[in-house]
Amino acid sequence: MFSQKVAQQSLRRLAVQQPNLMQSMVMRASPAAIALGNVQKRPVTSTSNTEDPTQILAKQRLNRPVAPHLSIYKPQIGWIGSSLHRISGVALSGTLYLWATAYLASPTLGWHLESASMVAAMGALPVAAKILLKATLALPFTYHCMNGLRHLTWDLGRALSNPAIIRSGWAVVGLSVTSAVALAFI
Incomplete structure (x- = not known):
C-alpha cells in the first residue's frame, strides 16, 4: 500500500515537471511498470480488416456459450x-x-x-x-x-x-x- 502511494506521488510529480517525458513513458508502459522499473516493450501489430463489422459480430455471437434454459433446472x-x-x-x-x-x-x-x-x-x-x-x-x-x-x-x-x-x-x-x-x- 505504501509503495503504491510513493509510486503514484512520484509519477504525479514527474507529470507536472516534465509532461513530454511522461507522455512518452505512458505510451510505452503502464504507471506501475514505470514505477517498478519493469518496462516491457512489445511490437504493435495490426491487421487490415476488410470484413463488414456486422458480420464480425455475427460470427462472434456464434462462438458464445448459450445461457442455460429453465428446462435444465430442477423446479x-x-x-x-x-x-x-x-x-x-x-x-x-x-x-x-x-x-x-x-x-x-x-x-x-x-x-x-x-x-x-x-x-x-x-x-x-x-x-x-x-x-x-x-x-x-x-x-x-x-x-x-x-x-x-x-x-x-x-x-x-x-x-x-x-x-x-x-x-x-x-x-x-x-x-x-x-x-x-x-x-x-x-
Whole structure:
C-alpha cells in the first residue's frame, strides 16, 4: 500500500515537471511498470480488416456459450411461486380491465351485464357449476394475496433462508387452496 502511494506521488510529480517525458513513458508502459522499473516493450501489430463489422459480430455471437434454459433446472417452490405470483397478477388485472371495458361498452352493444342479470345468470347454474366457477375465480385472487404477504415478509428481510422459503411456499399453496374452496362454498 505504501509503495503504491510513493509510486503514484512520484509519477504525479514527474507529470507536472516534465509532461513530454511522461507522455512518452505512458505510451510505452503502464504507471506501475514505470514505477517498478519493469518496462516491457512489445511490437504493435495490426491487421487490415476488410470484413463488414456486422458480420464480425455475427460470427462472434456464434462462438458464445448459450445461457442455460429453465428446462435444465430442477423446479423449486421459490421460483415457481414467484412466477405464479406474476401470472396471477396479470390474470387478475387483465380480467378486471376486460370486465370493466365490457361493462362500459355493454349499453352500446346491447349486452346485459348489469347486476340483476348477472345474479339471474348465476342463479340459473347448477350448484356444481357455481362452486367450480367461484373456485376458479377465487384461486388466483387468494394465491396472489397470500403470496403478496409472503413477498412483503421478504421485503422486511425475514424468512429468507432456503428452508423458510420452502415452508412459506407450501404454506401459501395450502392457504390459497383452502381459502379458495372456502370462498367457493359461501
